Amino acid sequence: MGDLIRLEDRRARRPRPDAAAGGAAVRAEFFFDLGSPxxxxxxxRVDRAFDAVTWTPAGATTLRCRDLPAGEAExxxxxxxxxxxAVALRLPLEWPxxxxxPVPAAMRVAHHAAQEGRGAAFVLAATRLAFAGGFDLEDLxxxxxxxxxxxxxxxxxLRAAREDRRDGAIEAAAxxxxxxxxxxxxxxxxxxxxxxxxxxxxxxxxxxxxxAAALSRV
Numbered sequence: 001m002g003d004l005i006r007l008e009d010r011r012a013r014r015p016r017p018d019a020a021a022g023g024a025a026v027r028a029e030f031f032f033d034l035g036s037p038x039x040x041x042x043x044x045r046v047d048r049a050f051d052a053v054t055w056t057p058a059g060a061t062t063l064r065c066r067d068l069p070a071g072e073a074e075x076x077x078x079x080x081x082x083x084x085x086a087v088a089l090r091l092p093l094e095w096p097x098x099x100x101x102p103v104p105a106a107m108r109v110a111h112h113a114a115q116e117g118r119g120a121a122f123v124l125a126a127t128r129l130a131f132a133g134g135f136d137l138e139d140l141x142x143x144x145x146x147x148x149x150x151x152x153x154x155x156x157x158l159r160a161a162r163e164d165r166r167d168g169a170i171e172a173a174a175x176x177x178x179x180x181x182x183x184x185x186x187x188x189x190x191x192x193x194x195x196x197x198x199x200x201x202x203x204x205x206x207x208x209x210x211x212a213a214a215l216s217r218v
Contacts, residue, residue, distance in 0.1 A: 027052040028208070030201075031177055031187040032123060033060040034110060034137060035103045037082040038198035039186050040127035041089060042205075046188065047120045049205035055119025057110040059167075060185050061102065062174035075100050085198060094134030103130075105161040106137035106146075107170055112160035113152055121150035 028050045032039040034057070046053060079095065086093035106126055113122035126146040129135045135142045140158070147157040160166065177187055180194050187196035188204055195204045 027054075027190075028205075029054040029056055029189040031056045031058040031173060031182075031185060031189070032110075033058060033185045034106045034123070034126050034130065035100060036060060036185055037078075037093065037099075037131050038085070039123070040093075040131040041082065041085055041091060042186055042198045042202050043120075043123050043127055045202050045205050046186075047124065049209040053120060055110070055114045055123055056173050057107045057114070057170045058173040058177055058185060058187070059102075059107070059170050060174070062171050063178055063183060063185065092132045094131060096130050096134055096136050098136050098138065099130075101138075103137045104164075104167065105140075106143055108163055108166040109143060109147060109152075109157050109160050111166045111169060112157060112163075113147075113150055116152060116156075118150045118152055122146060122152065125149035 028046070030043070030046050030053050032043065032055070078100070083093055110119065110122055110126065113119050126137055126143075129142055129146055130137050135145075137143055137146070140161070143161060144154050144157065147154055177185075177194070177196075182194060182196045184196050186198065186201050187194055188201045190204060190208055195201055
């Protein structure tokens with residue numbers, strides 16, 4: 001699995017505007033559920049587009065989210081849409097055996113990772129393992145692989161996976177989105193505006209980066 005998620009190598013190679021060097025800093029809050037394939041399809045674009053991102057796990061079930069289906073018929077429809085988007089984006093897509101079952105332990109670790117400033121690294125590692133590799137994030141071996149790739153201490157991650165107190169914060173984030181009219185994940189908040197759905201989030205990320213680049217040239 002090591003070849004699947006070489007995160008730091010990719011970060012070291014990519015150019016990124018620096019506000020301190022005259023660019024305009026671009027910040028956002030990204031709301032996600034690790035059980036959704038659409039989080040995987042858009043997470044890297046969000047990470048690349050912004051200088052600072054707050055990575056916030058939010059429970060899709062609280063949103064009655066259509067992108068994390070409850071039944072077999074819904075699962076087929078969601079899988080079809082995700083596969084179509086993966087082809088368009090030229091990304092591999094594999095399905096974890098338990099999908100679309102929720103991944104509460106992984107979401108708790110994502111909450112912990114965000115608190116430690118490693119939200120992006122963990123989300124990218126976890127979603128690649130799940131949807132590029134087809135691995136089950138509720139398997140502790142897989143979860144610790146994602147944690148290690150994100151540079152997180154394993155003991156702390158294993159504790160976080162068992163801390164159901166974190167579920168309240170994850171549900172609260174979803175309720176905050178619900179109050180803003182959001183009905184699906186992922187979602188992205190930029191300058192008090194919220195967009196949701198993989199296509200709209202991806203478009204918003206590109207637009208924000210292009211606007212920042214234009215302002216830095218003024």
